[in-house]
Amino acid sequence: MQAERGPRYSGVAMLLHWLIAVAVIVNWQLAENARDGDNLMQLHAATGITILALTVLRILWRLVHRPPPLAPTLHRWERVLAHVTHAVFYILLIALPLLGWIGYSVEGKGIDVFGLLRVGALPVQQGGHDAAEGVFEIHETLGSAMIYLIGLHIVGALKHTLWDKDGNLWRMLPFGTPKA
Structure with a gap:
């Protein structure tokens, strides 16, 4: 595994992070405003497949390019929370x-x-909309969990930027000065 240089993530990791972040927020809004079978729901599904593809790329990139180490100034609970939060993000970005x-x-x-590609149905037992409703309810519940996790992630970034002033936010941005 190749280690990244310095405390900042690679440009590819940053690009994938921010593309996925924007796509997730857009997709949340599409879902909030969509109705069964309308164009917004179709855009929601297409964006979901795009998020899945970007997440697979991000995981593959991360396997080959190790992220920079966490700042040595972090408390143990912050390190554990960072690792758990990132693991849950990846799980949700695949599961949703x-x-x-x-x-x-x-x-x-x-x-x-x-309109670029059609992803066929998976080989599962078909049963119509009523049969799919349970799957969509789990999807919706996990989607809500994702929104809360995003909130936690933003609060953590703000804490490190405004309270700790440790430059942690700049690890995932191409500007600023990471201090880790």
């Missing part, structure tokens, strides 16, 4: 799109990804 795709597949539908 897969559950949405499974739900569509139970309905017997594939997903049109912005």
Whole structure:
């Protein structure tokens, strides 16, 4: 595994992080405003598949390019919370799109990804919308958990920036001075 130089993430890691972050927030808003079967729900599904693809790329990149170490000034609880939060983010970034795709597949539908590609239904037992409802409820519950986790992540970034003034936020931005 190749270690990153200095306390900052690589440009590719930053790009993937911010693309995924923006896509998740956009997708949350699409879901909040969509109705079953309308164009917003189709955009929500397409964006979900895009998030899945970007997350797989991010994980592959991370396996080859080790992230910079956490600042030595962090308390043990902060280190544990950082590792747990990131692990849960990755789990949700994989599970949410897969559950949405499974739900569509139970309905017997594939997903049109912005007219560029069609992702077919997974080989699951089909049963129509009523049968898929349980999958979509789990998807929605985990989506809410993702929003809370994003809030925790933002609070942590603000704490490090405004309270600790340790430059931790700048590790994931191409500007500023990380101090780690």
